[in-house]
Amino acid sequence: MGNVNSAKHHQPSDQNIIFTNNVGEAIDSIVGEIKPSKLFVLVDTNTDVLVLPRLAAISKAVESATKIVIKAGDEHKDLDTLAQVWSQLSENGATRESMLINVGGGVVTDLGGFAAATFKRGMAFINIPTTLLGAVDAAVGGKTGINFNNIKNQIGAFRQADAVVISATFFDTLSQHDLRSGYAEMIKHGLLESPEVFNRLIDSDVADIDTNAMLNLLQESVLVKKRIVDADPTEKGLRRALNLGHTIGHAYETLALERHSPIPHGYAVAYGMLTELVISHMQLGFPSDTLQRYAKYVAESYSSFNFSCEDYPNLLAYMAHDKKNASPERINFTLLEQVGKIKIDCIVGQQDIKTALDITRDLMGI
Amino acid sequence: MGNVNSAKHHQPSDQNIIFTNNVGEAIDSIVGEIKPSKLFVLVDTNTDVLVLPRLAAISKAVESATKIVIKAGDEHKDLDTLAQVWSQLSENGATRESMLINVGGGVVTDLGGFAAATFKRGMAFINIPTTLLGAVDAAVGGKTGINFNNIKNQIGAFRQADAVVISATFFDTLSQHDLRSGYAEMIKHGLLESPEVFNRLIDSDVADIDTNAMLNLLQESVLVKKRIVDADPTEKGLRRALNLGHTIGHAYETLALERHSPIPHGYAVAYGMLTELVISHMQLGFPSDTLQRYAKYVAESYSSFNFSCEDYPNLLAYMAHDKKNASPERINFTLLEQVGKIKIDCIVGQQDIKTALDITRDLMGI
Numbered sequence: 001m002g003n004v005n006s007a008k009h010h011q012p013s014d015q016n017i018i019f020t021n022n023v024g025e026a027i028d029s030i031v032g033e034i035k036p037s038k039l040f041v042l043v044d045t046n047t048d049v050l051v052l053p054r055l056a057a058i059s060k061a062v063e064s065a066t067k068i069v070i071k072a073g074d075e076h077k078d079l080d081t082l083a084q085v086w087s088q089l090s091e092n093g094a095t096r097e098s099m100l101i102n103v104g105g106g107v108v109t110d111l112g113g114f115a116a117a118t119f120k121r122g123m124a125f126i127n128i129p130t131t132l133l134g135a136v137d138a139a140v141g142g143k144t145g146i147n148f149n150n151i152k153n154q155i156g157a158f159r160q161a162d163a164v165v166i167s168a169t170f171f172d173t174l175s176q177h178d179l180r181s182g183y184a185e186m187i188k189h190g191l192l193e194s195p196e197v198f199n200r201l202i203d204s205d206v207a208d209i210d211t212n213a214m215l216n217l218l219q220e221s222v223l224v225k226k227r228i229v230d231a232d233p234t235e236k237g238l239r240r241a242l243n244l245g246h247t248i249g250h251a252y253e254t255l256a257l258e259r260h261s262p263i264p265h266g267y268a269v270a271y272g273m274l275t276e277l278v279i280s281h282m283q284l285g286f287p288s289d290t291l292q293r294y295a296k297y298v299a300e301s302y303s304s305f306n307f308s309c310e311d312y313p314n315l316l317a318y319m320a321h322d323k324k325n326a327s328p329e330r331i332n333f334t335l336l337e338q339v340g341k342i343k344i345d346c347i348v349g350q351q352d353i354k355t356a357l358d359i360t361r362d363l364m365g366i
Numbered sequence: 367m368g369n370v371n372s373a374k375h376h377q378p379s380d381q382n383i384i385f386t387n388n389v390g391e392a393i394d395s396i397v398g399e400i401k402p403s404k405l406f407v408l409v410d411t412n413t414d415v416l417v418l419p420r421l422a423a424i425s426k427a428v429e430s431a432t433k434i435v436i437k438a439g440d441e442h443k444d445l446d447t448l449a450q451v452w453s454q455l456s457e458n459g460a461t462r463e464s465m466l467i468n469v470g471g472g473v474v475t476d477l478g479g480f481a482a483a484t485f486k487r488g489m490a491f492i493n494i495p496t497t498l499l500g501a502v503d504a505a506v507g508g509k510t511g512i513n514f515n516n517i518k519n520q521i522g523a524f525r526q527a528d529a530v531v532i533s534a535t536f537f538d539t540l541s542q543h544d545l546r547s548g549y550a551e552m553i554k555h556g557l558l559e560s561p562e563v564f565n566r567l568i569d570s571d572v573a574d575i576d577t578n579a580m581l582n583l584l585q586e587s588v589l590v591k592k593r594i595v596d597a598d599p600t601e602k603g604l605r606r607a608l609n610l611g612h613t614i615g616h617a618y619e620t621l622a623l624e625r626h627s628p629i630p631h632g633y634a635v636a637y638g639m640l641t642e643l644v645i646s647h648m649q650l651g652f653p654s655d656t657l658q659r660y661a662k663y664v665a666e667s668y669s670s671f672n673f674s675c676e677d678y679p680n681l682l683a684y685m686a687h688d689k690k691n692a693s694p695e696r697i698n699f700t701l702l703e704q705v706g707k708i709k710i711d712c713i714v715g716q717q718d719i720k721t722a723l724d725i726t727r728d729l730m731g732i
Contacts, residue, residue, distance in 0.1 A: 086514060086515070156484060156487045
């Protein structure tokens with residue numbers, strides 16, 4: 001009987017994350033280890049211009065890879081774009097021994113990861129997130145997918161990247177909004193982890209952090225997510241902790257979209273965490289001084305989100321539509337007893353949510 | 367911290383296969399155990415008419431399920447059909463806690479399995495194969511997918527069904543060709559397993575076997591595949607044993623298709639195994655008397671496949687295009703030292719293949 005080769009693809013719970021600002025070296029080393037038969041690099045129309053030339057100059061692997069370009073923007077994270085990526089892989093001779101290098105934000109790593117997870121039932125892929133939000137969130141954790149039928153991420157797979165290279169090198173291509181948006185997810189990880197991590201983050205100003213200091217903060221933050229995902233890769237329980245701020249945050253995001261004045265995802269999460277910390281205070285005694293401190297930080301860094309009690313019915317309806325909820329009367333939250341003390345699957349009634357929205361408006365001064 | 371729910375979906379190596387002719391009871395029991403939030407049943411235009419009414423009469427779960435119908439035939443195992451299934455799941459309120467029941471042959475279980483594996487990053491699905499080929503091959507083992515860009519199964523995922531119900535109940539809907547086609551894969555399992563299993567199969571006439579005797583043979587055969595897949599779910603090594611007969615079989619199948627007189631997949635495998643046993647005899651001393659015995663069985667049960675030495679260049683080209691091969695000069699085979707003694711990853715040169723094709727034609731009397 002022949003030899004059984006060692007498994008090339010990592011299992012869901014085994015994530016290979018490399019933290020470095022020497023991105024080119026890291027990519028070439030991973031490629032040297034996995035030895036793919038053929039290399040492809042996926043970029044969007046933004047990273048094609050802003051990042052790829054810089055990356056090709058420092059990585060032989062990227063320079064030699066066959067390029068696939070998709071349109072930038074969440075509205076192109078769809079089946080048409082996915083089919084284009086599959087076609088280009090197919091027409092350029094990709095096999096199950098090939099590798100795809102995803103270079104971009106969450107759209108590129110989510111869609112590229114799903115394309116690779118399903119091409120010939122799975123080829124290798126690595127993620128090179130170029131945005132702060134991508135680095136702390138989308139690129140790590142194995143959630144891949146596309147939007148379908150107007151529902152975000154409706155089609156996808158759980159499949160870890162063979163490696164993720166986390167770096168602050170390309171953050172100079174980002175706007176202040178982009179930076180603050182990603183930073184909100186880092187603060188979320190701080191809230192889930194410990195007072196030390198949380199305090200370190202809200203005592204820093206994301207606009208002033210240099211590349212090396214940012215890499216250290218990134219590492220601390222991403223490892224919080226990694227530990228949670230490793231314990232529960234397919235979101236049966238603990239992983240829902242990562243939804244902190246998102247149940248109400250998504251509702252704020254949708255409201256802003258309906259008003260035709262969209263807000264960045266991370267801003268919505270920052271506001272959503274404020275309201276959910278209010279609920280945590282009401283229901284689990286989350287400390288008042290920490291809540292006040294966070295409210296002040298949000299006001300200073302994210303300004304405020306304007307809404308009135310006339311928006312409450314819509315906000316509640318958006319929360320009820322979240323895929324985690326079985327019925328509108330029983331909305332599911334991740335809450336905190338204190339910083340680092342997580343309680344998932346908390347059911348909160350509509351009246352308590354309305355009270356928390358009132359208090360949020362007070363804290364924001366609106 | 368909240369409780370972490372037990373994992374609902376089986377890991378790749380943990381297949382739940384139920385052998386029974388009481389299919390309705392088995393389905394209702396699985397559904398009672400998994401308790402999906404909503405049930406869907408996928409059929410094609412054939413099983414919708416021939417099987418579903420019988421199944422709905424004996425299974426409350428199937429009777430209550432929301433029906434999704436796709437067009438029958440491998441030419442519809444494509445992205446359009448997949449998107450239709452996703453849409454119908456979405457529009458009828460499927461969640462990640464729902465379940466899809468696939469009722470049909472390989473097209474239904476492959477495409478339905480992939481739809482379920484990727485809807486909301488994975489909902490539950492069970493397979494109810496209604497063809498012999500589906501029962502012994504497609505429905506078991508976790509290979510799901512669709513054809514893409516004219517390449518069979520180019521897009522897909524490895525994902526085990528949450529359960530597979532193997533039964534001979536619906537084989538009365540099959541033609542003699544369908545039965546013999548599936549039986550060839552059973553014989554393949556016999557060749558991989560032991561002289562006892564192999565002899566039992568070629569001493570029986572598939573057309574004469576009653577439903578209960580067939581269920582016993584099916585169980586023996588499927589468990590051979592299950593053991594191999596459990597040891598190597600994502601085909602890194604040992605699983606390639608299941609390619610026995612397929613490297614040359616696919617070439618015969620393609621040749622027949624090019625001539626516009628297609629042959630059933632299992633027939634092509636039966637002829638392909640004959641040629642690959644000839645190579646096994648030439649290279650590994652596979653016993654001559656067993657080879658002769660198998661040749662006689664093929665002639666009696668599958669008649670012969672007509673080809674001449676003028677077809678050799680085409681046949682070799684088809685083999686070289688197989689996704690398992692790195693170059694046309696080095697074609698990869700699974701061979702046997704004797705029945706039950708497998709050797710994977712055997713590289714065979716073109717001259718030896720031509721000699722084996724000559725001998726095959728002698729043995730077939732063409």
